[in-house]
Amino acid sequence: MIEFRTQLVAIHRTLSWNKQWPPQSTINLEDLPTARQIFDAEDLIVPEGKLISSNSETTLPASKLYCPAAWAARIPKGASVGGTVLTPDNQAVITSMESWQDHGPPNNWLLPISRRNHHLTGSCLDIGKLIWATNYFHFLIDALPHLAILGEAEWEPDWILVYQRRSKFVDAIFQKMGLDKKIVYTSIRERYEADEMLVCTMPNQRIGKYEYWGMNFLSQVFKPEKESKKIRLFIDRSGTAVRKLRNQAQMLEQLSKYNFVTVRLEEKTIQEQVNLFHNAEVIIAPHGAGLSNIAFCQPNTKIIELFSPEYVQTMYRKMAARLQLPWLGVLGKGEMLYPDSVKRNILYRDPSLNKDIILEPELIDRALAWAFEK
Known part of the structure; x- marks a missing residue:
């Protein structure tokens, strides 16, 4: 596989107008001459968890995840293309434990880039890959904590590169942080050079390594407002395209006995979402970005x-472990809204990952018993 990808890179370079792209060599962030360690390495202890279904109960074993140290470096006359930071001699900077040799070049390395080169005066931080600017989870958990590293290093960027189209939540968050005038929205097909590129370790490497410094940073940015009374939340995904609760009306009837508040997060501001979650004592939600x-x-x-049976992603179980939150997974039945839809199969590499969920009443009762056990 690695050899095949290497051949693709060679073909791309031959056909591309830009013979320097993609770069042929890499350098680890911590090996850069200006690299500084900012946060120490640590372990994340994930306790046992439960995953229940209508006919079984599975114990998820405890585990220990290694969270590497966080580094930052300055690169005079550096550049960036599609989230990849480059040294002046065209080396790609590796910012995570996932090496280029193990995983091949990122997909965007095989895309042609335009002839548009831009120069930014001052220092520039590139906060990420393509999906990070359009997916709430990835932006909040993967992208923003870059600023925690730079803040600890006392380095302030003059410019911050964000990829793909503008998203309302991205604009709102940067405006709240007072950074909206520094944002440059760009595409993967443009090259940005700067007097100085700032580069730091990729937070939350490989989904599920929720470093303490990243989680602390988010609380400092949003400053949740504590209320005197706790609430119980049910997150309604009926307005989304995928992973909706098909028998939601039935579940809401069961939840009504416990005074749950039903919320559509897309109708709330970021700060309202922060405050709701901060003041909750129980949260029930289908798997999705809102659980960030x-x-x-x-x-x-x-x-x-x-969850639906085909997609049990336990990244929020790991985040819950970091934050000392008891977690229960509930496995319902999965059902496609449009099982034979050609469009759906084109849009999603594996449509089963986006099946809607059906929960039997007895299963809901078991989950509620767990939530309110003495």
């Missing part, structure tokens, strides 16, 4: 995450 907001929960908030 558990980053703002107070310790011991109980998280009940709903």
Whole structure:
């Protein structure tokens, strides 16, 4: 596979107008002459968890995840293309434990880039890959904590590169942080050079390494407002395209006995979402980006995450472990809204990852019993 990808890179370079792209060599961030270690390495202890279904209960074993040290470096006369930072001699800077040799070049390395070269006066931070500017989870958890590293190093960028189209939540977050005048929205097909590129370790490497410094940073930025009374939240995904709760009306009837508040997060401001999660004692939600907001929960908030059988992604279980939040996974039945849809199969590499969820009443009762056990 690696050899095949290398051949693709060679073909791309031969056909491309830009013979310097993609770069042929790499350098690890910590090997740069100006590299500084900012945060120490640590372990994340994930306790046992439970995944329940209508006919079984599975114990997810405890584990220990290694979170590497965080580094930052300055690169005079550096550049960036599609989230990849380059040294003046055209070396790609590796910012995570995932090496270029192990995983091949990022997909955008095989895309042609335009002839548009831009120069930015001052220092520039590139906060990420393509999906990070359009997906709430990746922006909040993967992109923003770059600024925690630079803040600790006392380096302030003059410019911040954000990729792809503008997203309302991105604009709102940067405006809240007072950084909206520094943002440059760009595409993967443009090259940005700067007097100085600032580069730092990729936070949350390989989904599920929620470093303490990243989680602390988010709370400092958004400053959740604590209320005197706790609430119980059910996150309604009926307005989204995928992973909706098909028998939601039935579930809401069961939840009504426990005074749950039903919320559509897309109708709330970022700060309103932060405050809701911060003041919750129990949260029930289908798997989705909205659960990123558990980053703002107070310790011991109980998280009940709903799944379809084909897609059980336990990244929020790991985040809950970092934040000392009890977590329960609930496995319902999966059902495609348009099982034979050609469009759906084109849009999603694996359509089963986006199946809607059906929960039997007995399963909901078991989850509620777990949430309110004495």
